[in-house]
Amino acid sequence: MHELYAHFVKGEWPFKLTLIAYALAFLAYLASLWAPRLKDGKDRVYAAARWLFLAAWALNAYTLIGRGIEAGRPPFKTFYESLIYFGFIFGGIMVAVEWLKKVRLLGFIATLLILGALGYALHKQDIEIIQLPPALNSGWFLPHVTIYFCGYSCVTVAFVLGILAWVKPGDRSFDPGSFWARAIGTSEVNFEVLTRNWVRVGFLFLAAGLITGGTWAKFAWSDYWSWDPKENWGLITWLMYLVVLHLFYVPSIPRKVAIRVSVFTWGFIAFTYFGMGYLPTKSQSMHIYTETPPADQGDVKGLNKEMY
């Protein structure tokens, strides 16, 4: 806890404000799931939650853009920056869904997930802005990473919907006054179909991410595919979502199996993003994010080892 506090104290203010705003939005969404409507029929807690979510996302955008301007490059070179970028892309998609469809349950889950990502970013905070090495200094950097993060975000939405489809399978008709109708903003829903639709979008983005990455790699490293561990995990996640899409078409396989496999497949995405550092083959990868040196190598310019 002290470590987290120390990280927070040393953090940049725009990032800290973003984190606080998402935390407030999360609490407001949590309250809005149960808070009663006022006598005038207005749901002020939910309205506050939506505005807070929008404000948090705007702060997230400000942090990101400010960082990009200060660094003079796309702001996702390091793990810390990439997590802020994930918050921006995923948050952007969810803010749009929330404002268009009024699904407070998704707003609640989205703010929770972004809080998790940004909390991890707090832990992975950079000491300072790092410049780009020549290989990343490319016009492909921005589209490749953006497409991938759109893909990650879409399959994360599919993951959340998949869990809901697991709990509430098939065509559902909720009592308009019930918790569920209130939480999802409608009384008629089929989470399974929604899951499949978001998997489709995510699958397309993941495919486009693989292809833009391959094209960039052909120009930078001379191979469109070099069996790098991160590339391989990109391929594994894509293949697993290909399996999910096919599962929806097999008559002999119940739909719930497809849903459960889609939920588990999100674990592959999470590992591709967070787990590369744990792979035995990580030393053979050129894709690992730049991070603050781990504790056992904690020697910043000799101060630790050579301190008199």
Place this chain on the structure above:
Amino acid sequence: MTDATAPETPRRDGLLSAPLERNFLLQALGLLAWCLAWMAVQTLLDRKGATPQHQVTVFMAAGLAFLGGLFLAARRRAFDLFTSVPFAISQVVLLAMSVLLGTLVLQELKWSEYKSLYGTQWWGGLPLFLVRHAHADDVYHSLWFYGLMLLISLSTLLVAWKRRPYPLPRLGFLLVHIAPTLILAGGLVGKYGFVRAFNEIHQGEPTDLFWRVKGPNPNDWKDAYGLPGFRLRLDKFQIQTYEPEYKLYAYTEPDGKGGFERNPKSYEVKEGMEERLPLTWLRMKMDKVIPDAVDAGGFQEEPKGDLNPALKLQLDLGNGQPVVGYLLAESPAAYRFDEPGGRFAMMVKERFDASLAAQLRPHGPSAQKLAMTFMGKTLEHDAKPGTTWSFPAFELKVVKLHPDFPFKQGPDGPVVLDRIPPQLRGPWLEVQLHRLSDGVDAPLFLCARTPAFSDQANAPILPPGMGMTLHYLREGEESQRRFLVYSLDDTQARLVEDGRVVRAESWAPGKLFTVDKGLSVTVMESLPHAAWNPAFIANPDTQSKAPDPDHANPALQVTVSDPDTGKAETQWLAAKNPDGSAAQGTTFFDGRVGLSYHEKDAEPKDFRSVLVVEDKEGHELARKEVSVNDPLIFRGHWFYQSNYDPKDPTVSGIMVVVEPGLWLTYLGFACLIFGALWMFYLKPWLKKRAEGKVA
């Protein structure tokens, strides 16, 4: 809510009773058997010494023959199996797991490396077994992995055939199902005729020869690739760097072991800036910033400091300009000073004994070596006359060691040694280069004292396009014959000549020792606990010029104060050590806070080479400035910026890649994306539109 993909009446199958096209267990067993068969084939081919290209040829022929036979024998069942969705799922899952395997087992190591890596682990038996028997050391180029991809290709093509005809709305389905075959076909074509080769190109020296590098040793550089009908010239090479940026790093969380946290707070350096240090109540103020500073400080006696004996000496050369400096008895870098005229050297040592005296005489080197550098790699070998080394394009032989300037005849007649500049005197090494291409022998002379001279003289003789240099190295040599040695334990100053003490006098502060006429040394101060007391001033050499960020040494004076007690500590922090390396940090308030001032880590921004493609007569065919992400593409040849020689800015490492099947792969990529978009989004729209028209 309706769903277009809602299943028809679901059929539940038993684990073993279900037909093969719907039975995941049987499919998995069949796929496993298919992989095992290819493992066996590859082991057999490896034993026969088949090259990877031959293995692929055998694989394609045998694989297609087997599958063809299968379809002839059981056409209906095979077709049902290969076009079933469950079989597609089985194949894709197994393919994904195979890709995963290659990310768990380290790829392309030697067996001995695998043994040392996994041999000591309790679970190590499994990866060793997989490496030995399942080719897990190179999963992605193994025949069983190719076998899986062949099946996927065949399945998708048959599915595309089965689902014909293809009216417009269903075009997407066709595209996504032919895409895998196009991508894999591109890779297969690439197996034949793929080239990746390297060369280090010298500015203005066109070359058409590249090497398929096999290993780190220059002896492995064989298998040349010649550019077909054209050659490559380097006009200019340039390294772009980021502007150096110096920052102050504050460490405020001591870890109790003499170190600090791994994530210090970093600050822009600005004179007058004051801030509270994170997680403390201490305040830090940047008192003074000097963009390019020199340390005009000196050693001071610190009675409470560590023992660090030093003498402050004044050297009088008889020219009215005495030199004052410090010699430290325990510092290997600062216990000796050679008089600029080369007449003697002075030393400060803790004690003087016979073994030290014996070393203080001129003696030859303990080792003599020939250093051969080519293509960025250096090999060092003992320079014994008669030794020969063979390389793919030439041989090198050590002919003779010359004690002094080796040429007897100059352009103006016989050489008189006294007229030769001192930097060309001293030992030389004679080497003979035998070029295998034309059988010509050429002598090369290497000067030990001034290698740059012989580099220039030998450059026209050495093979072009390899960045080759030869140097004659002599280690552990002593040329000085007279030493003045101050010993601390007995306070004696001894003059040693050719290893013998010729005079000894006691020394004390203020006492002068005459070495020779007009040449004397005076002890000014003895400092048993010498501690450096820095005092930075603006560099007088650069004060009036624009700052040169690459060579400047910024210094910063910082005060850390405690508002509770009113105590304050002020220290200087220089960004660099005298040798140019990054300076260490320093602590305040008994180690409660650490501050470090140094240049931010920076990588080069870019490497750029202006490359020109020309024909054999030297006519320019193409020109481009290539950089790391921007290769030159000419007649199917992609030329990449690959590496550079930090010592030679006129050399650029270039890689050439020829990949014949690339267009097929990209066609496959395009089919995949457009097909999926069509299937998911355009098809429903087209259908809706058609229904609207009908209505």
